[in-house]
Amino acid sequence: MLDSTRPTARRTRRAVAATAGVASLALALTACGGGSEEPSAEGADPDEPITLTVATFNDFGYSDELLARYSEEHPNVTVEQVKAAKSEDARSNLTTKLAAGGDGLADIEAIEVDWLPELMEFPDLFTDLADPALDGRWLDWKVQQATTPDGKVIGYGTDIGPEAICYRADLFEAAGLPTDREKVAELLGGDDATWDDYFAAGKKFVGKSDAAWYDGAVPTYQGMVNQLDGAYEDPATGEPKDLASNTAVKDLYDQVLTASVDDELSAGLEQWGEDWVAGFQNDAFATMLCPAWMTGPIEENSGGITGWDVADVFPGGGGNWGGSFLTVPASGPNVEAAQELAAWLTDPAQQTEAFENAGTFPSQVDAQASEQVQSFTNDFFNEAPVGEIFTARAEAIDGAPFKGQHYFAIHQAVQNALNRVDLNGDDPEKSWQGALDEYASL
Amino acid sequence: MAVLSPTQSAPRRDGPAPRPPRRVGFSQRLGRWDVKVSPYLYVSPFFVLFAITGLFPLVYTAYVSVHDWNLLGGQGDFVGLQNYAEVLGQPVFWKSLANTFSIFVLSSIPQVILAITIAALLDQNLRAATFWRMGVLVPYVVAPVAVSMIFGRMFADQYGLINELLGIVGIDPVGWHSDRLASHVAIATMVNFRWTGYNALIFLAAMQAVPRELYEAAVIDGAGRVRQFFSVTVPQIRATVIFVVITSTIGGLQIFDEVRMFDATGLGGPDKDWMTTVVYLYDVAWGNQKDFGRASAVAWLLFVLVVGIGMVNFLVTRRISTSDGRRAKVSRRQTRAVVAHARAAAAAAPPPAGAAPGGPPGAADAPTPHRTTPGEDR
Numbered sequence: 026m027l028d029s030t031r032p033t034a035r036r037t038r039r040a041v042a043a044t045a046g047v048a049s050l051a052l053a054l055t056a057c058g059g060g061s062e063e064p065s066a067e068g069a070d071p072d073e074p075i076t077l078t079v080a081t082f083n084d085f086g087y088s089d090e091l092l093a094r095y096s097e098e099h100p101n102v103t104v105e106q107v108k109a110a111k112s113e114d115a116r117s118n119l120t121t122k123l124a125a126g127g128d129g130l131a132d133i134e135a136i137e138v139d140w141l142p143e144l145m146e147f148p149d150l151f152t153d154l155a156d157p158a159l160d161g162r163w164l165d166w167k168v169q170q171a172t173t174p175d176g177k178v179i180g181y182g183t184d185i186g187p188e189a190i191c192y193r194a195d196l197f198e199a200a201g202l203p204t205d206r207e208k209v210a211e212l213l214g215g216d217d218a219t220w221d222d223y224f225a226a227g228k229k230f231v232g233k234s235d236a237a238w239y240d241g242a243v244p245t246y247q248g249m250v251n252q253l254d255g256a257y258e259d260p261a262t263g264e265p266k267d268l269a270s271n272t273a274v275k276d277l278y279d280q281v282l283t284a285s286v287d288d289e290l291s292a293g294l295e296q297w298g299e300d301w302v303a304g305f306q307n308d309a310f311a312t313m314l315c316p317a318w319m320t321g322p323i324e325e326n327s328g329g330i331t332g333w334d335v336a337d338v339f340p341g342g343g344g345n346w347g348g349s350f351l352t353v354p355a356s357g358p359n360v361e362a363a364q365e366l367a368a369w370l371t372d373p374a375q376q377t378e379a380f381e382n383a384g385t386f387p388s389q390v391d392a393q394a395s396e397q398v399q400s401f402t403n404d405f406f407n408e409a410p411v412g413e414i415f416t417a418r419a420e421a422i423d424g425a426p427f428k429g430q431h432y433f434a435i436h437q438a439v440q441n442a443l444n445r446v447d448l449n450g451d452d453p454e455k456s457w458q459g460a461l462d463e464y465a466s467l
Numbered sequence: 468m469a470v471l472s473p474t475q476s477a478p479r480r481d482g483p484a485p486r487p488p489r490r491v492g493f494s495q496r497l498g499r500w501d502v503k504v505s506p507y508l509y510v511s512p513f514f515v516l517f518a519i520t521g522l523f524p525l526v527y528t529a530y531v532s533v534h535d536w537n538l539l540g541g542q543g544d545f546v547g548l549q550n551y552a553e554v555l556g557q558p559v560f561w562k563s564l565a566n567t568f569s570i571f572v573l574s575s576i577p578q579v580i581l582a583i584t585i586a587a588l589l590d591q592n593l594r595a596a597t598f599w600r601m602g603v604l605v606p607y608v609v610a611p612v613a614v615s616m617i618f619g620r621m622f623a624d625q626y627g628l629i630n631e632l633l634g635i636v637g638i639d640p641v642g643w644h645s646d647r648l649a650s651h652v653a654i655a656t657m658v659n660f661r662w663t664g665y666n667a668l669i670f671l672a673a674m675q676a677v678p679r680e681l682y683e684a685a686v687i688d689g690a691g692r693v694r695q696f697f698s699v700t701v702p703q704i705r706a707t708v709i710f711v712v713i714t715s716t717i718g719g720l721q722i723f724d725e726v727r728m729f730d731a732t733g734l735g736g737p738d739k740d741w742m743t744t745v746v747y748l749y750d751v752a753w754g755n756q757k758d759f760g761r762a763s764a765v766a767w768l769l770f771v772l773v774v775g776i777g778m779v780n781f782l783v784t785r786r787i788s789t790s791d792g793r794r795a796k797v798s799r800r801q802t803r804a805v806v807a808h809a810r811a812a813a814a815a816a817p818p819p820a821g822a823a824p825g826g827p828p829g830a831a832d833a834p835t836p837h838r839t840t841p842g843e844d845r
Binding site: 117120121123124143144146147150293294295296297298299300301303304307309433434437440441442443444445448449450459462466467 | 538539540541557558559619620623624625626627642644645730731732736737738753755756757759
């Protein structure tokens with residue numbers, strides 16, 4: 026037995042080596058799991074070279090040249106833009122990383138107005154951007170949207186989505202309707218257009234055309250419900266209103282479905298779906314509610330089609346659909362520098378340039394009034410003076426409707442009900458009952 | 468290991484140890500630990516990784532599932548099993564389960580049948596065999612999102628390719644997004660497109676390992692191609708079939724990408740007609756509810772379900788894999804009794820004629836020395 030000492034010793038060494046190997050592997054792995062310490066720049070030298078990241082989605086119109094200009098003014102700052110293709114991707118990225126404590130977020134995170142209700146519940150995750158020097162830069166309601174009840178501003182406004190009506194002049198002509206954009210505005214009711222006017226014009230149109238009047242019930246309803254203040258919730262308390270007894274919403278629901286199904290005004294297409302995209306090429310519909318940013322997707326989907334135009338009119342007064350903000354997550358290492366950059370990016374001069382790059386209509390009062398915006402025309406929309414039209418549409422907006430944390434869950438239930446009828450041909454009353462069931466399960 | 472075994476077993480073989488075991492030297496004790504511990508150390512990297520990436524999330528999800536837990540707000544109060552009760556009380560959860568099963572059945576069964584057929588064809592003597600074999604793998608390489616986009620165009624309701632083709636032959640368009648079953652078929656088609664070739668290659672690999680003599684014997688016995696396939700190929704690759712069935716079951720219960728890409732909202736349509744359980748989980752966590760507690764409860768319910776189905780799968784397929792049709796079920800006790808009886812008989816008298824009623828196929832897993840023992844005793 027003594028003769029086995031040597032091999033045992035060698036084996037011991039092997040065992041030790043193996044143990045050490047495993048231990049170091051485990052250590053390495055746990056080290057990866059641990060939070061990597063980022064150098065804190067707060068209180069550091071203001072001229073220290075830093076890199077600021079700006080996370081945007083779709084196209085905010087921030088070109089490389091525009092961002093490079095900031096670096097020229099601030100030689101120590103490098104600005105990098107991270108673009109997500111779809112806003113949904115940016116949203117899940119933002120929420121997931123916020124949930125994880127803020128690691129990996131950009132210094133400036135762009136958000137859409139629709140995400141605000143859920144983010145406003147946790148204002149501490151964002152830097153308070155309130156700055157008296159910037160008072161009056163934006164439309165009041167735009168600032169209001171991103172302001173918490175106790176006065177904290179979590180985002181600087183970039184663009185807004187004032188709604189007009191886009192229409193196909195060639196299909197109008199074939200159906201014997203006027204094609205000129207002033208005449209079309211009059212046809213749809215002019216300055217005090219109502220939804221009834223819009224639907225009535227539609228009935229005239231579908232009688233003489235194979236195309237439908239608008240793309241789908243849901244986008245149309247979207248425009249209508251955006252004109253109700255506190256559609257699903259009580260603006261004072263934020264408590265959800267009982268959907269079963271919410272007559273204002275039920276009336277809109279009935280109105281839009283009567284027009285869509287009974288009067289056959291709807292093409293029955295789900296916005297952003299494959300059929301909807303194909304519908305542009307197949308002359309499926311002649312008009313659609315058209316926030317400023319929608320001109321981009323229309324042009325994108327309508328290759329080879331001429332005849333799109335914009336009329337300076339919107340049923341039921343003005344309406345806003347969408348629009349974005351720049352926020353500064355509180356967990357970032359360069360909060361102050363990021364706030365400065367966000368203020369610079371949302372300056373009227375930069376926003377005007379972004380509008381020219383990507384058609385994002387400015388939320389800044391001075392930018393809207395600027396010569397570049399006012400004289401801006403869109404070739405694809407038959408040289409329509411879109412700058413002028415959307416400024417007029419923006420003036421028609423009274424304010425932003427209240428949207429609390431329950432808004433989108435309830436809105437989704439009603440949208441589903443509309444889609445069941447509009448897309449699948451279900452019975453409206455039965456489908457409404459389905460929405461009530463969905464509401465009850467929330 | 469070969470060096471080690473004598474050291475350890477030597478004392479036992481020589482009878483009682485010359486010295487009391489307590490006084491064994493330290494180095495030797497280490498040696499014994501080495502024998503006992505180091506194999507585990509060698510396999511431990513996998514388990515350490517598994518503990519970090521698999522076990523920890525599993526346990527942590529269970530922890531989250533018994534709390535109020537908002538996506539952004541983080542941990543809330545301990546609520547016990549309330550999240551589970553709420554999830555089980557939601558009709559959407561049950562609908563998503565039904566959808567999952569329907570899509571799973573519509574995908575897995577045709578997939579296995581198709582894959583095995585393709586593999587059988589590829590197993591023949593083809594020209595440029597590698598080309599064809601690699602060809603069936605191409606769909607697997609295509610990103611699922613790209614597959615979904617292409618199929619999304621084909622399965623569009625109004626201007627989709629398939630409905631246009633159906634229109635040419637005079638069939639009414641199918642409501643791929645309005646009819647529940649049709650939507651399941653469409654999604655199952657995407658899944659099948661992606662996985663059939665992959666499974667076919669696995670089957671092909673198994674088929675190539677089937678001894679060619681069996682086919683020669685079958686040919687001599689006068690079996691045609693079809694008979695060869697069913698009587699030689701399929702029984703021989705049964706283990707692979709089981710493997711493919713189990714993996715496609717697990718995959719089938721986790722269908723996500725295809726559903727997310729099937730329409731614009733990606734949540735299974737206005738009526739949740741094609742929302743699978745995983746998509747439901749996603750919606751609860753990242754949708755309007757933002758409720759990680761409930762979502763974790765869904766995850767655990769799904770986990771339990773997958774384990775449950777895995778067990779059923781295992782039991783069913785084990786029965787298939789061990790049964791040979793002719794073989795009677797013989798318990799170990801019976802075998803032992805038979806063996807003992809045979810031994811006794813062999814010791815007492817000339818070997819009995821019918822000592823082995825169990826038959827040869829069971830020889831592997833039963834201690835059946837009776838085939839040789841009686842003979843050698845003589």
